[in-house]
Amino acid sequence: MAILVVGSVAFDSIETPSGSVDHCLGGAATHFALAASYFTQVRVIAVVGEDFAPRHEKVLTDRGIDTRGIERAPGLTFHWTGSYAGSLNEAKTLGTDLNVFECFEPKIPKEYEDSEYLFLANIDPVLQGRVRKQMPNVRMVCGDTMNYWIADHRENLLKVLRELDVLLINDGEAKMLSGETNLVKAANKVMEMGPRILVVKHGEYGATAFFCDRSFAGAASLSMPFRAPALPIADVVDPTGAGDSFAGGFYGYLASQPELTPAVFRNAMFYGGVMGSFAVERFGTERLQSVSQAEIQERFQLFREISHLE
C-alpha cells in the first residue's frame, strides 16, 4: 500500500571525520522515501528551488518514488550545514537556510489521495496538521518531530500528536516532550498525548517500541515493549538521515504487509534498524540509492543473529 510522506527535500553540506560533502541530496523526506521505497510505493510532498536539478529528482524516480507532489518554487532549495567533527553521535548545526521551505504550503495532488499510509516527517507541526487534515481516511498516520518543535511550538505539536497512530522520536526528545527522565514513564506520558505506539530510537543502541492499551488490535498482545538492536558499526561515514532511514524501513515494511500483527511490528522494528545501518555507510543518500533486496535480507538475518539466543 502506498505511503504519502510530507517533509523536507534538501541539500546538505556535511563534515564528518571521514570527510566532507557540499550540497548533497538530503532532507528527512528524501531519506525516508528512499529507505521505504525498498518495501512499498512512496509519494513525496515537498518543495524545492531552482537549484534542484533533474539529476536530483532522478535519484528518487530511479527508486520508483512518485515525485509529482514535489513543488518547484522560485529561489533556492532548503540547505542544511552540519558537522560531526566532535562526535558522530550528535550533529552540530552550522547553518539552516530555509529558502523556499520558508513559505512551504503542502498541496496534495489528486493522484496521492488514495494513499493509505501517511508519514509526517520532521517539519513545522502546523504543516503536519494541515496535511493530516487533508488525508482523513488513511489507514495509519506516523510522525516524527524534533527538540525545536517540542520546546518552542509545543501547543501546535500537541495538536498533531493527538492525530498520530505512531510517533518516532529519540530518547532525548521523548524525555523532553514528557518531562520525565525515566524512559518507560516518558513513553507512557507521550502515549497519553495521542500516539498509540511510540518508537524511541536509541542511536547506536537500537530502538524500543512501546504500545499502549489503545493499540491496534493486532498489536494488543504486545503490552510489553519491544527492543530491536542496532548493528555495531566500526566505520560510520555519515550519520545524517539515519533516523529518517530507520523510519522509512519501519514504516515501509508496515505498509507492505496485508495485516498489522505483533510479528509484523517486530519485523518492522528490525527493518528500521537495517535501513538505518545502510544509511550511515556512505555520505548523504548514496548508500540508500543502491541497496539490493538480497543485501536487505542478508542484513536482516545479521540483526537476528546478533540478538537472538539461537
Add this chain to the structure above:
Amino acid sequence: MAILVVGSVAFDSIETPSGSVDHCLGGAATHFALAASYFTQVRVIAVVGEDFAPRHEKVLTDRGIDTRGIERAPGLTFHWTGSYAGSLNEAKTLGTDLNVFECFEPKIPKEYEDSEYLFLANIDPVLQGRVRKQMPNVRMVCGDTMNYWIADHRENLLKVLRELDVLLINDGEAKMLSGETNLVKAANKVMEMGPRILVVKHGEYGATAFFCDRSFAGAASLSMPFRAPALPIADVVDPTGAGDSFAGGFYGYLASQPELTPAVFRNAMFYGGVMGSFAVERFGTERLQSVSQAEIQERFQLFREISHLE
C-alpha cells in the same frame, strides 16, 4: 563449577529519588556473589571490619556463598556514600571511606584453590594481579575495572588485562581505556590488550559482547558481536550494583554450564541482564537476597519476548 570472586564487601549509604538507606550491605563482590549464587557455588575473598555483624554475613551464607575467605580486620568496613538525586544513570560519589580496605592483602584459603572460575571484581589492579597469580590453573578469568584505575593506574591495569579471558566494563570505560570514540573500534583495541571477550554494558540499553579471533573454541563462530537487551523498567529504586549483578548472572551461568558454546554465551548475556534487572528493584542487595528460580526463568523468558522476532 565454583567461582572465586575477589572484591569489595562494603556498606553503602545511598540516596535515590525513591528514598535513602544508611550503611546497607553492598560492595562489588557482594552484589556479584549474590547474583551468581543462583547459578553456581561462589566463594568470596574480601576484608571487612569490626562493624560487619553476623547478620551481614548471614545474607551471604543464606545463599550458600562460601565466606571463609572474608577476612576480619580491626577497624571499620569499607563505606561508600553516593547519590542518584540528579540522575539514576550516574552515581555521584559523596564519600569513599576505604577503612580496612586500605591495607587489604587478599589471601586464598586452601579450600578455595580448586575454584575453576575466577572473577576479579573492581579493585586495585595490583590486588587483582596478585590473586590471578595465585590461581594459575583456573579455567577462565573474568574481570571488571573502573575509570579511576584506567586513568591513574593504567600500567598496573594493563598487566591484569593481559591475564583476562573476559573483561566486563561499561561504554565510557571501554572508550576511555581504548582512546576510541567508536564502540567497535574501542572493543577491538581493548581485546588487543588481552581479553578474548569484551562485554560492554550499556546500562538501560543492554549490553554487547565482542569476540576476538583468539576466542574460546566454542565461541569462535561468534565473530559477530552479540547484543542482549535490558528490561525497560519504570521504577528503578536503586541502580547501585546493577553492573556487578549483571556480571554475577553472566559469569554464574557460564560457570554452571559443562561446555562453553556460542549458545551458552548468549544465554549468559541474557542472564546477566536478568539479574541486573532484579538488582535495581530494591535498595542495596535486598532484591537479590530472595529471588526465586521461577522468577529468574520467568524474567529470562520476558527478556526473550521483548527482543525476539517470534
